[in-house]
Amino acid sequence: MSELQSNEAIVPHFHGVTMFQLFIAGSGTIGNRGQQLKPLTVQFKDHHTAYGPITAGPQGLAFVALRMHTGNSEPIYLDKPGYRDHLKPSKRRNLTSEQVSFSIEPVMQARTEAAWESLLEGDDGMSARIVRLGAGMSAKGPDPSIAGGYYVFVGNGSLVHDNEELPKWSMVVVENSESGFTIQAGGQGLEALVLQYPLEAAG
Incomplete structure (x- = not known):
């Protein structure tokens, strides 16, 4: 689980494992187009697939990363030299759902x-x-x-x-x-x- 402070941002990056992320509290945006993240939003991304930036709103942003195995899950940031050396073939899917509504x-x-x-x-x-x-x-x-x-x-x-x-x-x-x-x-x-x-x- 990650918690971002008000207006804190994570720069674009990728991981070596496929994962889901659940944005469960607070609010924010993802990507250069500023897609809204509100509880509860589901994201799926293939391994070696860049995504971001993730930017928290004024109330902060909490999200959970779910992986089936740990593997090489260390983030590789696109603003660091040599990131292309870590890329591997992938379907390169980066999908984000609409906000899920829950019942009373x-x-x-x-x-x-x-x-x-x-x-x-x-x-x-x-x-x-x-x-x-x-x-x-x-x-x-x-x-x-x-x-x-x-x-x-x-x-x-x-x-x-x-x-x-x-x-x-x-x-x-x-x-x-x-x-x-x-x-x-x-x-x-x-x-x-x-x-x-x-x-x-x-x-």
């Missing part, structure tokens, strides 16, 4: 059917979706083996896992070598992000 508790809790909504989609198994479940409901997660595994991130309500109720901003990782995963809502319901990596990101 009575609406979430009273839901009677599972609802899946697509946020980002790729042709290699990569996807970012939100699943909305009412109180005590469950839904089968994606088959982990079809791509690079996925994270389940609690955006609203709670997730029941191993007899524990996990609150907002908790997460569970499901690696592509694991069996299927059941997404189980707590007593107030659940709205969770399901962030699936392309197969090559499994490491």
